[in-house]
Amino acid sequence: MLFGNFMGMTLLLVLVINPVSIFSVGFWLSFYVIAIIIYGTSTQKQALDCSTYLHSITD
Numbered sequence: 001m002l003f004g005n006f007m008g009m010t011l012l013l014v015l016v017i018n019p020v021s022i023f024s025v026g027f028w029l030s031f032y033v034i035a036i037i038i039y040g041t042s043t044q045k046q047a048l049d050c051s052t053y054l055h056s057i058t059d
Contacts, residue, residue: 006038007031007035007038010031011031014027
C-alpha cells in the first residue's frame with residue numbers, strides 16, 4: 001500500500017507545481033516508467049527474500 005500512496009502523493013505534487021503537465025505524453029510515460037522501476041525492484045527484493053528462506057529450510 002505504501003507504493004500507491006507514494007505514487008499518489010507524487011502525482012499531486014506535480015499537479016500543484018505544474019497543472020498543465022498532465023496533458024503531456026512525456027509526463028505519463030515517465031510516470032509509468034518510474035512506477036514500473038519501483039514495482040520491479042520491490043518485487044525482486046521479495047523474490048530474493050523468498051529464495052533465501054527456501055534455501056535456509058532445505059539445508
